[in-house]
Amino acid sequence: MQSADRLNTSKTVHVPLILLVLASVSFLIAIFTARSASAQTVTIVDDEAPLLATSSAQASTLPSASPTNLPSPSPENRELTNLREKYRTDLSIYRTDERDYQVAKEQYNKLQTLASLEVAVQATRKVLISRTTVLQDYLGILKLMLNETSGIDVGEKTQLLQELDAAQARLKVHQQLVEQAIDRNLILNSVKDFNTISQDLTTVSYKSLSYLSYGRLQTVYDKTLVVRNEVAAQLEEREKNGLALGEKRRALDEIDRNLAATRDTLNKIHTGFVPVQGMQQPRFTSESFGQTVATLSQVYADLLRNLTFLREVIKP
C-alpha cells in the first residue's frame, strides 16, 4: 500500500518535470529556428522598379538589383508608391459612395419625399467629392510617372506636365464647388461644371498614358541601339576569322534593318501625338490609346526579336 502511494507521488512529481523539460527543449528549438530563419530571409519588394526608366549611359554603370546590392528607392519612387496606395483607398471609398448614391437616388425616385430628397442630395454630393479625389490622385500618379520616364522630348514632357498641373488646379476648383453644394440646385451646378472639364481630364489622361507607353519603348530602343554599336565594335576588334566576321556583319545588317523599321514606327507614333499647323489636332481618347498600344505592341515584339539576334551575334 505504501509503496503504491510512493509510486503515485513520484509519478505526480515526475510528469510535470518531464513536461517542463520537453517544453523547454521545444522552446529552445523554436528560438533557434526562428533566429536562423530571420537571418536567412531576404525580402526584396521593389514594385516600382520596372517604372524606373534609365538613360542608356546610366544603364551601363548601374549595378543590377541583387540581394547583396539593393537599390534604395528614390524620393519620387516612394511618393509614387504612397500615392498609389492613397488612390486605391480613395477608389474603394468612391465605390461605396457610388453604391449609396444609387440607392438614395432610387429611393427618391420611388418615394418623392423631402426626406428622401435630402438623403439623395447628400449622397450625390458625397459621391461627387470622392470622384474628384480619385481623379486628383490619378493625375498626381501620371505626373510622377511622366517625371520618371525618359524617352520623351523634354519640351513635350514639360508641356504635358503643365497640362496635368492645369487639370489638377481645375479639379480643385470643382471640388470646392461640390463641397459648397448643399442643395439640389447647387448640386446641379456642380454637375454642369464637371461636364465642362471632364473631356479635358480624359484627354490629358490618355495623352499622358500614350506618352508613357511610347517613352518607355523609345528608351529601350535607344539602349538597344547603344548595345548594338558595342556589339559591332567588339566584333570588329575580336573576330579574327574572316568567314565568321562576314557572317556576323550580315547578321548586324539584318538587325540594323529591323531597328530602322522600329525607329520609323516609333517616329510615326510620335508624329501622331504632336499637333501640326493646318492639320487636325491629335485626339487622345480611349480608342486612340488602344490603337497606340496595338502599334507599340508591334514595336515591343520587334525589339525583343532584335535583342535575340544580338545575343546570337555575340555567341562565339
Add this chain to the structure above:
Amino acid sequence: MTENNKAASTAKPPAKDRASHPAEVNETDVLSNQTTFFEQEVMGESPAELPVDIDPNFAEKEIARKKRKRILILAGTGSIAGLLLVVALLVLIMPEAQQRLTATPSPIPFGQTPTETALSRRLDEVEADLRAADPVKLDAPFPPVNMTTLYLDAPPR
C-alpha cells in the same frame, strides 16, 4: 444421525467455550475428529491484532516531507524557467553572425571572353527594361469612375 457424528458432536465443545478456553483444544483431538478442520474458528472471532507502535510525530514528519518535496519541485521548475529565460535573452541579444558578402567573380560561360559576358549582361538589362515597358501591361489605367451620369437631376445638354 450416525455414530461418528454423534461422537464428533460430543467431542467438539461449543464455540463460546472454545474461545474462552483455547488451550483446551489440542491437536490430537482435532486430528481424531474427522468432522472439523484444523485451526477452524467461528467467523468474526479472530484474535485481536496487537496494537502497532505509532510514532507520535509521524503526521508532522509526513507533512514536512511533502512540504520539502513541494518546495523542491517549485525550486526546480523556477530554476528551469529562469534558465530558459536567460538562454532566450542570450539568444536574442547575441549579435547575429554577419555574413561576409564578398564579390565573387561571376563564372564566365565556356568559350566566352569577359567582354562577351559584359555584353550579354547588358543585353539582359535591356531585355528586362523592355519587358517592363510592355505597353499592354501599363499599370495606370484610367480610373473606373462614372464620368457622365453621376447626377440627381439630368443637366441640360
